[in-house]
Amino acid sequence: xxxxxxxxxxxxxxMVNVSDKAITKRTAIAKATMFLGKEIISHFINDDxxxxxxxxxxxxxIAGIQAVKKTSELIPMCHPLLINGVDIDIDIVDAEHIEVFxxxxxxGKTGVEMEALTGANITCLTIYDxxxxxxxxxxxxxxxxxxxxxxxxxxxxx
Numbered sequence: 742x743x744x745x746x747x748x749x750x751x752x753x754x755x756m757v758n759v760s761d762k763a764i765t766k767r768t769a770i771a772k773a774t775m776f777l778g779k780e781i782i783s784h785f786i787n788d789d790x791x792x793x794x795x796x797x798x799x800x801x802x803i804a805g806i807q808a809v810k811k812t813s814e815l816i817p818m819c820h821p822l823l824i825n826g827v828d829i830d831i832d833i834v835d836a837e838h839i840e841v842f843x844x845x846x847x848x849g850k851t852g853v854e855m856e857a858l859t860g861a862n863i864t865c866l867t868i869y870d871x872x873x874x875x876x877x878x879x880x881x882x883x884x885x886x887x888x889x890x891x892x893x894x895x896x897x898x899x
Contacts (some may be wrong), residue, residue, distance in 0.1 A: 747818045756818050762850040767891030771813060773841040774863045776880040781872050782836055790872070797871045800828045801841075805864035807888035809845055812859045819855050822847050827856075829864055839867055842887070852892050 749755045784790050791799040805862040806827045826846040833839050843860035845853040865881045872879060889896040 748788070754818070756820070757851070759850040761818065762892075764850055765891045766846070766848050768844065768846045768889070769851050769853040769857035769886065770844045770888040771854070771861040771884065772887045773843075773861040773884040774882045775841065775865045775868065776837055776878075776882055777839055777868070777872065778876055778878055779836050780876045781879070782833060782839075784875065785833065788833060792874070794871050796890055797868055798831045800871060801831065801864045801867040805829045805841070805860040806868040809856045809860040812856045814857065816855055820851050822842050822849055822856065823836055824853075824856065827860060829860060831864070831868075833884035838882075839859055839868070840846065842872060852889060854886050854889055858886060880892070 745783075746757050747754055753834055781790070789799065792799065796854075806829065808815075809827045810824055813819040824845060824847055828842075828843075828844045830842045831839055833840075841861050841864045843857045843864065845857045845860065847853050862881070869879050869881070885898060886896065887898055
């Protein structure tokens with residue numbers, strides 16, 4: 742059985758020491774599925790919705806990118822990372838749902854899973870904020886790690 746990496750021998754919290762790890766290219770892709778509902782999606786034109794607060798998807802993508810860069814400020818045991826790239830894609834999958842994909846890349850000593858998951862979440866929360874005047878029945882249904890490469894192991898979840 743594996744031990745938690747963020748607990749020391751006295752069962753106190755610690756930040757993992759990555760100083761002896763090799764610098765490698767590391768990527769992570771997270772996906773969030775969100776229920777918007779027909780009432781909101783029916784307002785979209787050309788795969789975006791322009792509100793008084795601005796274009797919904799474009800604003801949400803910028804918020805998601807900002808969140809990726811701020812992950813270590815939000816999650817206590819995450820290392821501050823020099824992010825090489827962030828790509829967020831939002832797809833309308835049917836009359837009620839969207840999917841958000843957040844891909845993050847670095848060259849570093851630790852992975853970017855938390856950054857990708859944070860980016861996907863904040864993208865959805867920004868969409869919620871910008872669309873709540875139309876409906877507050879939106880649901881962020883599922884956020885998951887889709888893929889991770891680099892480091893000790895590669896992971897692909899379907």
